Amino acid sequence: MGKADADGPGLPDLPPEWGRVVVPDDLAALADEAEQVRRELRRAAADRRRWRPPTGPVLVLIVAVLTTIAGLAAVTWPRAGRTGPAAGTPDPAPAQLTGRQLPALDLVDGGQSPVPLRGLLPVVVLLVDGCACPEQVTEAATAVPPGVNVVTVAGTRPRAAPPGTSVRALADPAGGLRAFLHLPAGQLGVTAVLADRSGRITLVVPEVTSVADHHAELSRLAA
Incomplete structure (x- = not known):
């Protein structure tokens, strides 16, 4: 009860x-x-x-994982405003080399003997590691005035000079000349570098269409 x-x-x-x-x-x-x-x-x-709430080592581990994920997302996330030169576009730096001295590089001939580049002045250097382009090489050999050397520079081994020309075929296995010109390795086409008797670079053409288009610069090399 x-x-x-x-x-x-x-x-x-x-x-x-x-x-x-x-x-x-x-x-x-x-x-x-x-x-x-x-x-x-x-x-x-x-x-x-x-x-x-997690504490101690568990909390530290969670923070580390979240930080890593955030860092990866920041690197890989596409950025709409980010732009750059298209593949194969020449670096604009070669145009700024005019007036500088041609580097004192040693190239090599067919027998792998060293050939000082500055010992060939005045010179028209044609980089042909991306394209043999015999027509353009022959045109350059015909267009230069007497006393100006025409040199082709390939990668590991010299390319054969067009028959009937006095073009000297050399190679630059170390890639020093292309690095000096800020040009990407394996670039297609022919790059031309003109240097006068003092070794001063007077013209850099990253992709030559016709060497004859630069008749005035070629004539000044013999002065």
């Missing part, structure tokens, strides 16, 4: 929304309710432990 003590003497006032509170004579009657309350408290504690 229990008795209603919500309104009885000796108890504090209870909220009216609780209704009528009955206190049983035997507290064992509240065992089921007490066990239910304990289960709810344990469940709530377990939930808090389950969602506890």
Whole structure:
């Protein structure tokens, strides 16, 4: 038996929304309710432990992984505003070489003997590692004034000079001349470099269409 003590003497006032509170004579009657309350408290504690924020080494590892992913995304994400020269477009730097001295490089002939480049002045150098282009080489040999040397420079081995010309065929295995001119390796076409008797570069044409188009510069080489 229990008795209603919500309104009885000796108890504090209870909220009216609780209704009528009955206190049983035997507290064992509240065992089921007490066990239910304990289960709810344990469940709530377990939930808090389950969602506890990571700390220590786990947190450091998560931050490192997120930082790595962010860095990769920044590098690989396409940038619409980023532009550059198209493949095969010559570097604009050769035009700025006019007036500079031809480098003191040693090229090699067919027997792999060294040939000083500055020992061939005045000279028209034709880089032909990307194209033999015999027609253009022959045209250059015909267009230069007397006393001006025409030299073809290939990559690892000299290319054969067109028959009937005095063109000297050399090679630049180290790629020093192309590096000096800021030209990409394997570029197609013929590049022309004109240097006068003092070794001063008077003209650089990254892609020659016709050497005869530069008649004035060729004539000044013999002066």
